[in-house]
Amino acid sequence: MKAVGIVVEYNPFHNGHLYxxxxxxxxxxxxxxxxxxxxxFLQRGEPALCSKWHRTExxxxxxxxxxxxLPYLYSTQKAELFAKGAVTILAEMGVDFLNFGSExxxxxRFTSLVETMEQHEEAFNRLVKDRMKEGVSYPRATAExxxxxxxxxDTLSLQEPNNILGYHYVxxxxxxxxxxxxxxxxxxxxxxHEQTLPQTAIASATSIRQALRKDKESxxxxxxHVMPEATxxxxxxxxxxxxxxHTWEHYFPLLHYKVMASPLESLRACYECxxxxxxxxxxxxxxxxSFEDWMTKMKTKRYTWTRLQRLATHLLTNTTxxxxxxxxxxxxxxxxxxxxxxxxxxxxxDTKKQRQLPLVTRFPKGEAIIAKxxxxxxxxxxxxxxxxxxxxxxxQEFKRSPVRPH
Amino acid sequence: MKAVGIVVEYNPFHNGHLYxxxxxxxxxxxxxxxxxxxxxFLQRGEPALCSKWHRTExxxxxxxxxxxxLPYLYSTQKAELFAKGAVTILAEMGVDFLNFGSExxxxxRFTSLVETMEQHEEAFNRLVKDRMKEGVSYPRATAExxxxxxxxxDTLSLQEPNNILGYHYVxxxxxxxxxxxxxxxxxxxxxxHEQTLPQTAIASATSIRQALRKDKESxxxxxxHVMPEATxxxxxxxxxxxxxxHTWEHYFPLLHYKVMASPLESLRACYECxxxxxxxxxxxxxxxxSFEDWMTKMKTKRYTWTRLQRLATHLLTNTTxxxxxxxxxxxxxxxxxxxxxxxxxxxxxDTKKQRQLPLVTRFPKGEAIIAKxxxxxxxxxxxxxxxxxxxxxxxQEFKRSPVRPH
Numbered sequence: 001m002k003a004v005g006i007v008v009e010y011n012p013f014h015n016g017h018l019y020x021x022x023x024x025x026x027x028x029x030x031x032x033x034x035x036x037x038x039x040x041f042l043q044r045g046e047p048a049l050c051s052k053w054h055r056t057e058x059x060x061x062x063x064x065x066x067x068x069x070l071p072y073l074y075s076t077q078k079a080e081l082f083a084k085g086a087v088t089i090l091a092e093m094g095v096d097f098l099n100f101g102s103e104x105x106x107x108x109r110f111t112s113l114v115e116t117m118e119q120h121e122e123a124f125n126r127l128v129k130d131r132m133k134e135g136v137s138y139p140r141a142t143a144e145x146x147x148x149x150x151x152x153x154d155t156l157s158l159q160e161p162n163n164i165l166g167y168h169y170v171x172x173x174x175x176x177x178x179x180x181x182x183x184x185x186x187x188x189x190x191x192x193h194e195q196t197l198p199q200t201a202i203a204s205a206t207s208i209r210q211a212l213r214k215d216k217e218s219x220x221x222x223x224x225h226v227m228p229e230a231t232x233x234x235x236x237x238x239x240x241x242x243x244x245x246h247t248w249e250h251y252f253p254l255l256h257y258k259v260m261a262s263p264l265e266s267l268r269a270c271y272e273c274x275x276x277x278x279x280x281x282x283x284x285x286x287x288x289x290s291f292e293d294w295m296t297k298m299k300t301k302r303y304t305w306t307r308l309q310r311l312a313t314h315l316l317t318n319t320t321x322x323x324x325x326x327x328x329x330x331x332x333x334x335x336x337x338x339x340x341x342x343x344x345x346x347x348x349x350d351t352k353k354q355r356q357l358p359l360v361t362r363f364p365k366g367e368a369i370i371a372k373x374x375x376x377x378x379x380x381x382x383x384x385x386x387x388x389x390x391x392x393x394x395x396q397e398f399k400r401s402p403v404r405p406h
Numbered sequence: 407m408k409a410v411g412i413v414v415e416y417n418p419f420h421n422g423h424l425y426x427x428x429x430x431x432x433x434x435x436x437x438x439x440x441x442x443x444x445x446x447f448l449q450r451g452e453p454a455l456c457s458k459w460h461r462t463e464x465x466x467x468x469x470x471x472x473x474x475x476l477p478y479l480y481s482t483q484k485a486e487l488f489a490k491g492a493v494t495i496l497a498e499m500g501v502d503f504l505n506f507g508s509e510x511x512x513x514x515r516f517t518s519l520v521e522t523m524e525q526h527e528e529a530f531n532r533l534v535k536d537r538m539k540e541g542v543s544y545p546r547a548t549a550e551x552x553x554x555x556x557x558x559x560d561t562l563s564l565q566e567p568n569n570i571l572g573y574h575y576v577x578x579x580x581x582x583x584x585x586x587x588x589x590x591x592x593x594x595x596x597x598x599h600e601q602t603l604p605q606t607a608i609a610s611a612t613s614i615r616q617a618l619r620k621d622k623e624s625x626x627x628x629x630x631h632v633m634p635e636a637t638x639x640x641x642x643x644x645x646x647x648x649x650x651x652h653t654w655e656h657y658f659p660l661l662h663y664k665v666m667a668s669p670l671e672s673l674r675a676c677y678e679c680x681x682x683x684x685x686x687x688x689x690x691x692x693x694x695x696s697f698e699d700w701m702t703k704m705k706t707k708r709y710t711w712t713r714l715q716r717l718a719t720h721l722l723t724n725t726t727x728x729x730x731x732x733x734x735x736x737x738x739x740x741x742x743x744x745x746x747x748x749x750x751x752x753x754x755x756d757t758k759k760q761r762q763l764p765l766v767t768r769f770p771k772g773e774a775i776i777a778k779x780x781x782x783x784x785x786x787x788x789x790x791x792x793x794x795x796x797x798x799x800x801x802q803e804f805k806r807s808p809v810r811p812h
Contacts, residue, residue, distance in 0.1 A: 253793070254660065254663045256789065256793075256796070257663070257664075257786065257789050258663075258667070260785040260786055260789065261724040261782060261786055262724065263724075263778075286797070286800055287801060289794045289797045317667065318667040318668065318669075376666065376667060379667075380666055383659065383666065387659070387662075387696055390662070391693050391694060391695045394666075394692055395693060
């Protein structure tokens, strides 16, 4: 059995994702799709709309055969680390292919840029670093470095978020020396950052979340046409059972409390709290009336919104520089299975001997930093629920087994 | 002008307090009443029902002439430290008398016990310590030590909370060698722990808070007959303006988050987290659905409810052993004035030269530990308010001047 790996967040799973799953299988001729999916907090520094379990169900109902977890250690990171974590896990799962959605849509543009960059890496990094020291944001510094090195900027625009991720997937495969063949599916219509919900069947996850946030009453029904029926049903179910779809605003009182209760040195110890940001974090919180308000006050030319949201996530989850450093320096101790179809299970049996790492089906409590971070992030993710549900879900989380669709 | 000092929490100010203020003045013949009042968190480890400013107004409307703050450093402490802080402040304010309410009601019983105890202190402390090591709570160990030393237990029952405090006021005056004459007013009718609201005009603060908690809609109107009109009006005003009267349940989501987000070693660093309590704190929080539920789960023979509530308060305010130790070892850098009548202001002018410490009228931001603790405790106390009011009140708190009734 040949498997294609994909890296996903499914926040939530929509028709664009369904297209990607179908194309990934078709393009590669794989028998099976393996998704590595972010858990509770996502790459852009946001809580997932609903639990990893509901999102796993969405995936399994729509063509994915196996879902494994991208742990917190990697899920809320800049593209390079995020991609490295995801590719390492997919390689361990024994995938033959990796397929990713991208704005560019042609794999040659990624492989050739990765090769070019290897030759210019040092000069490029120096240029980027220098510009960032002057207060320029990373994406802009990158674009400028391209121009200065007279690299053809048309090779591949690294201003587009999915191109950046794709670039790092291809780079991680090359650096890990994995025998994984990369390919890419051009993104349909929707741009990642698009904010208004279109009438067509394909919309970006951003515009879907926007619609859900804007109108709590009818938001969900307005998005029905852009997602598979299973997603719609699972979102309704989540909202009814747990009273909400998670957004940053649900965590604002906790983040506010965290910042108010923490001395500056403890904020400074937080991962991604660099260059005296702790003063700004505290000062802006004194007057902030919502997460949006705090973020707007925090924003400068130097820091992208996403960068600041990731900082907010690490503040909320109390993740320190020290922990992250230790976690990233430790080889992965296990892979966590979130869900499987019958085909997925057959694949796991067939490939059992090839895998080096244990594939865990229960939450692995213990001393591993990766597990501690995950446990904390999950308990804090569940903190948005009403008291009774929160206690119940925290306990269930550490006992439950992977999703298996009937 | 002669002044009588009293130590108060006014949570809320009721008819029993009015009686005490009147009696304190009458018994001592003082011209003026100075109250040292706990700020946001109280001796039993609870948030105050409403802000220190509203409680200061209640006091000034009912016979108190000056209100100064008992800082967080002393306000949420066992009787000995609480009393020491309060007496030190009253001494600095130049009071001639100190009057306290007590169950015993005769000052000789306090002074004679303090004298007796000085002779037996070492043996007594050893007995108490040994019993506590065996898992017995402090109040019970104390009572047993009395019996064993064949001290007459009828001298003064230290099982009664106001007797304990009174004992420590008298002891602190003696140890500080202050020229303050202590006297006591017998408590009227209500026992401190009484939980049902009586029909008479005097009820305990505990029974009043109980009534307010039980019935959010009509709780306030049921308590009208046991408090002065000004208290009633101020409580109504607070509830309408800030949407709540503070109880522990309002802080439960924050405490839950704090415990979930903190590694064991950070819980262990918290003040009053002794003897491995951090494990119990975390374990019981995993299943707790309310503050009451968590406390019930936490409770053992060894720890009184109050002791555990104080731990909860220090966890919530993120107060460490190290900070408390440093704070308690530092001489008081200032006294903070919360409010004054015209008579109170005259007294301040008259006694200006006698005072050693600055009397501050704005919140003294700065490096002093006592100020840092106060700033944090207050910001966290205000965290129970809705987002917009919270931001507004946090800013106002650090700018406002003392209350002056018209």
